[in-house]
Amino acid sequence: MSQNLQVSKKEKGNNVETPPTSKSDVKSNESRGESPTCAFKGNYTKYSEKIFSNKDEMRSFVEASSNSYQFECKFCKKFFGEDFSPINVKTLKLHIRSDKHELATPKGKYKKELEILRAKYDEEELLTKSKRTKMTKSEEYDKKEKKDREGYLEFIAFTMSQNYSFSQISKLGKFLKTIKTQGMGFLTKYSFSEQEISKISTDCFGPFFFRSAKRAAFHNTLLFEC
Numbered sequence: 001m002s003q004n005l006q007v008s009k010k011e012k013g014n015n016v017e018t019p020p021t022s023k024s025d026v027k028s029n030e031s032r033g034e035s036p037t038c039a040f041k042g043n044y045t046k047y048s049e050k051i052f053s054n055k056d057e058m059r060s061f062v063e064a065s066s067n068s069y070q071f072e073c074k075f076c077k078k079f080f081g082e083d084f085s086p087i088n089v090k091t092l093k094l095h096i097r098s099d100k101h102e103l104a105t106p107k108g109k110y111k112k113e114l115e116i117l118r119a120k121y122d123e124e125e126l127l128t129k130s131k132r133t134k135m136t137k138s139e140e141y142d143k144k145e146k147k148d149r150e151g152y153l154e155f156i157a158f159t160m161s162q163n164y165s166f167s168q169i170s171k172l173g174k175f176l177k178t179i180k181t182q183g184m185g186f187l188t189k190y191s192f193s194e195q196e197i198s199k200i201s202t203d204c205f206g207p208f209f210f211r212s213a214k215r216a217a218f219h220n221t222l223l224f225e226c
């Protein structure tokens, strides 16, 4: 149906070329061991000089087809004869890496060129992967920086809203810095309710301060006696 559409457009003198989307195109790609979904992505690449950039080895076998979104592989055309049909430019890399293309490539000079081509693709992929990883790491760092800055501002804003003096805010911040090294697990473990704090104050700090005061008083008595 889409082929009829293409023909009718050409007949009307419309030079806009439709990318290959028929089922037979997909089938032909599939039979060459290429991804059938590529033909349906809607993201087509036109045949141009750009595809040979840094890959002159391809000039031995890649040539233009009647559809500007496709190319013909001279080696595969010769090897597979009638079973051959033009290939989408978008799947060029897949084709070069396919077993069928390797089978159709004549031995000697062309096999060596194929190895070079595949190595170039591998290198490009590694480079892209490493660039992507670097970018992700930098994005993660920026995200953490932003979160930390927001947390700091929130802490200052809260303590100021509670009428803490600058000195108190500074002391509290420095105390939190120190206590962080001991672990902050208590933040999620305890409720910080007024009753809980009151109980700790009475049961734990009360006797502790009493004993400290008692020890200080005893020490002072000794000093006076001396």
Ligand SMILES: [Zn+2]
Binding pocket: 073, 074, 075, 076, 077, 095, 100, 101, 104
């Ligand atoms: Zn081929």
